[in-house]
Amino acid sequence: xxxxxxxxxxxxxxxxxxxxxxxxxxxxxxxxxxxxxxxxxxxxxxxxxxxxxxxxxxxxxxxxxxxxxxxxxxxxxxxxxxxxxxxxxxxxxxxxxxxxxxxxxxxxxxxxxxxxxxxxxxxxxxxxxxxxxxxxxxxxxxxxxxxxxxxxxxxxx
Amino acid sequence: xxxxxxxxxxxxxxxxxxxxxxxxxxxxxxxxxxxxxxxxxxxxxxxxxxxxxxxxxxxxxxxxxxxxxxxxxxxxxxxxxxxxxxxxxxxxxxxxxxxxxxxxxxxxxxxxxxxxxxxxxxxxxxxxxxxxxxxxxxxxxxxxxxxxxxxxxxxxxxx
Amino acid sequence: xxxxxxxxxxxxxxxxxxxxxxxxxxxxxxxxxxxxxxxxxxxxxxxxxxxxxxxxxxxxxxxxxxxxxxxxxxxxxxxxxxxxxxxxxxxxxxxxxxxxxxxxxxxxxxxxxxxxxxxxxxxxxxxxxxxxxxxxxxxxxxxxxxxxxxxxxxxxxxxxxxxxxxxxxxxxxxxxxxxxxxxxxxxxxxxxxxxxxxxxxxxxxxxxxxxxxxxxxxxxxxxxxxxxxxxxxxxxxxxxxxxxxxxxxxxxxxxxxxxxxxxxxxxxxxxxxxxxxxxxxxxxxxxxxxxxxxxxxxxxxxxxxxxxxxxxxxxxxxxxxxxxxxxxxxxxxxxxxxxxxxxxxxxxxxxxxxxxxxxxxxxxxxxxxxxxxxxxxxxxxxxxxxxxxxxxxxxxxxxxxxxxxxxxxxxxxxxxxxxx
Numbered sequence: 001x002x003x004x005x006x007x008x009x010x011x012x013x014x015x016x017x018x019x020x021x022x023x024x025x026x027x028x029x030x031x032x033x034x035x036x037x038x039x040x041x042x043x044x045x046x047x048x049x050x051x052x053x054x055x056x057x058x059x060x061x062x063x064x065x066x067x068x069x070x071x072x073x074x075x076x077x078x079x080x081x082x083x084x085x086x087x088x089x090x091x092x093x094x095x096x097x098x099x100x101x102x103x104x105x106x107x108x109x110x111x112x113x114x115x116x117x118x119x120x121x122x123x124x125x126x127x128x129x130x131x132x133x134x135x136x137x138x139x140x141x142x143x144x145x146x147x148x149x150x151x152x153x154x155x156x157x
Numbered sequence: 158x159x160x161x162x163x164x165x166x167x168x169x170x171x172x173x174x175x176x177x178x179x180x181x182x183x184x185x186x187x188x189x190x191x192x193x194x195x196x197x198x199x200x201x202x203x204x205x206x207x208x209x210x211x212x213x214x215x216x217x218x219x220x221x222x223x224x225x226x227x228x229x230x231x232x233x234x235x236x237x238x239x240x241x242x243x244x245x246x247x248x249x250x251x252x253x254x255x256x257x258x259x260x261x262x263x264x265x266x267x268x269x270x271x272x273x274x275x276x277x278x279x280x281x282x283x284x285x286x287x288x289x290x291x292x293x294x295x296x297x298x299x300x301x302x303x304x305x306x307x308x309x310x311x312x313x314x315x316x
Numbered sequence: 317x318x319x320x321x322x323x324x325x326x327x328x329x330x331x332x333x334x335x336x337x338x339x340x341x342x343x344x345x346x347x348x349x350x351x352x353x354x355x356x357x358x359x360x361x362x363x364x365x366x367x368x369x370x371x372x373x374x375x376x377x378x379x380x381x382x383x384x385x386x387x388x389x390x391x392x393x394x395x396x397x398x399x400x401x402x403x404x405x406x407x408x409x410x411x412x413x414x415x416x417x418x419x420x421x422x423x424x425x426x427x428x429x430x431x432x433x434x435x436x437x438x439x440x441x442x443x444x445x446x447x448x449x450x451x452x453x454x455x456x457x458x459x460x461x462x463x464x465x466x467x468x469x470x471x472x473x474x475x476x477x478x479x480x481x482x483x484x485x486x487x488x489x490x491x492x493x494x495x496x497x498x499x500x501x502x503x504x505x506x507x508x509x510x511x512x513x514x515x516x517x518x519x520x521x522x523x524x525x526x527x528x529x530x531x532x533x534x535x536x537x538x539x540x541x542x543x544x545x546x547x548x549x550x551x552x553x554x555x556x557x558x559x560x561x562x563x564x565x566x567x568x569x570x571x572x573x574x575x576x577x578x579x580x581x582x583x584x585x586x587x588x589x590x591x592x593x594x595x596x597x598x599x600x601x602x603x604x605x606x607x608x609x610x611x612x613x614x615x616x617x618x619x620x621x622x623x624x625x626x627x628x629x630x631x632x633x634x635x636x637x638x639x640x641x642x643x644x645x646x647x648x649x650x651x652x653x654x655x656x657x658x659x660x661x662x663x664x665x666x667x668x669x670x671x672x673x674x675x676x677x678x679x680x681x682x683x684x685x686x687x688x689x690x691x692x693x694x695x696x697x698x699x700x701x702x703x704x705x706x707x708x709x710x711x712x713x714x715x716x717x718x719x720x721x722x723x724x725x726x727x728x729x730x731x732x733x734x735x736x
Contacts, residue, residue, distance in 0.1 A: 049305035088214025099300025
């Protein structure tokens with residue numbers, strides 16, 4: 001089974017380091033608009049939610065691409081785009097249920113998280129450990145434990 | 158111009174008003190088959206999805222065109238046709254996976270959505286909000302916000 | 317960097333335009349054996365019928381080449397390619413190249429039988445051919461060969477006012493594009509419009525004193541004043557062959573997926589090459605305008621140092637015959653004989669389609685009278701998407717809302733009488 005990106009939303013402080021490092025590694029400049037991982041910030045309610053590829057097992061973006069430019073990498077499980085095949089129709093942007101898929105108007109191609117070939121940099125540089133790259137069973141287990149802890153806390157309160 | 162037609166297929170109920178106003182607006186005919194936006198339907202399951210020219214950066218229709226009349230407009234970034242040169246061979250119509258081209262049987266030429274010079278009528282008349290005219294970046298951002306809200310329901314149960 | 321292009325057709329021009337798009341300073345020299353600016357050979361029947369004027373055939377005028385800084389040598393045939401010194405030789409002299417793109421195209425074929433040299437025999441390949449046909453004032457015409465050009469020519473001449481007979485060697489009209497049922501519908505459309513269609517018939521000779529007076533088949537004699545030969549083409553590979561460039565088994569110039577020939581710095585594209593079939597991965601001849609353009613684009617990108625792979629060719633025939641759209645994509649049932657295949661078909665007298673399936677993949681489409689949604693089937697063919705995958709998404713109403721074009725494809729594939 002592959003590793004997945006697991007984000008602990010409680011830990012994200014919205015610093016944007018992940019966006020800076022992602023855009024630097026992939027595009028050579030620091031710009032959140034060119035980052036694959038994007039933080040949704042709500043200043044009013046004070047939350048920060050990083051959104052990245054959900055690594056769907058049955059990804060709609062793969063189906064909707066009319067030229068098969070989007071495929072699942074058999075090694076890392078990452079969903080990647082072959083720029084040379086992309087015709088820039090932007091249907092994948094509309095298909096992604098999470099709003100993760102983005103489009104680079106200068107290059108004329110779609111872009112998304114590619115798990116940095118199995119060594120995701122955002123994970124390395126997130127200093128609060130909000131972003132983790134762990135086996136999917138561990139991710140599920142962690143979540144289960146979190147919810148269980150809260151129930152226990154509630155019962156004891 | 159970075160704005161494009163964003164389709165919210167879940168909101169379409171197949172009323173067909175977009176097809177009628179589109180045909181009326183550019184062909185002056187109250188005839189949905191002349192519309193640039195088309196509804197794909199599955200009546201049994203009550204599924205209706207609008208489809209329209211996606212304004213691809215590297216359009217498949219352009220390669221298929223037997224008269225080389227389809228180009229990308231340098232300023233607007235839209236897929237444009239030299240309508241005087243089109244001979245109506247319909248090769249483009251056959252190639253587009255999104256049913257983006259329409260054969261105008263009155264003129265004998267093929268046309269595609271040109272976003273009504275920046276003020277699309279279909280968007281104005283859609284009663285269900287299934288059509289939106291916005292930047293792609295904006296549309297993706299909106300979806301991300303929605304996504305984020307879902308994920309935080311546990312933290313902020315009031316929403 | 318100097319790019320030399322042999323040929324001024326669809327491929328030659330697409331290559332030149334791609335190079336100019338990415339490199340403002342590249343030196344581009346084209347050699348055109350004809351003296352016309354780029355024209356669409358596909359539109360020639362529309363000029364014969366009178367649907368478009370002659371000027372409409374041309375996609376460029378002479379000035380356009382100047383505006384794009386393309387130096388073009390008119391009416392000059394390249395006689396030799398000197399691969400050692402990297403230069404091409406014409407009757408006027410030598411031109412050196414850094415990269416050479418061969419886009420020499422193909423020529424129409426006339427079988428070597430008696431009477432084909434008589435005045436009144438024509439092919440439809442270039443503007444000059446059509447000029448000659450019109451000057452001849454055809455009245456009783458026989459069109460030999462019911463491929464896509466033959467059928468379009470028959471329609472064009474009938475609309476022009478001629479009495480037309482269309483002869484086909486094999487058992488049905490457009491045999492390489494349509495299986496029996498679709499072909500029968502096309503036959504009806506043609507005959508309903510006063511074209512006499514003779515199938516299973518072989519032309520033996522053309523008779524006449526100084527010009528065409530009669531065509532003799534194995535079954536009858538047909539009085540006529542014009543014979544149009546649309547029986548096929550021959551690829552222009554002689555120049556490449558004598559220059560030592562490898563020719564493939566099917567007779568076209570052999571290229572890899574980057575359009576590179578066996579000679580360093582020499583590329584080839586368009587009608588003159590042997591391409592790879594997208595579905596089978598085998599060498600194939602798919603001499604079509606859109607294929608030529610895409611191959612030329614790939615060749616040009618590789619010339620410019622931008623490695624690009626060609627996806628492979630798909631046969632796509634699109635014809636509008638008497639206002640009815642007739643489309644054939646990929647393989648017919650007949651082409652798959654001997655292998656496992658399945659057919660889904662539906663329709664009636666006016667709208668008919670069939671989908672040919674092999675190993676769970678769509679490999680062919682034929683339709684008469686259908687216009688909307690064919691692109692979805694073409695996309696499924698080119699992406700080799702298994703039908704099971706389409707069904708999985710299509711069955712789920714929420715999921716298909718995310719992939720709307722699968723609904724269109726699904727309407728063809730999974731209709732109520734479908735066995736899939």
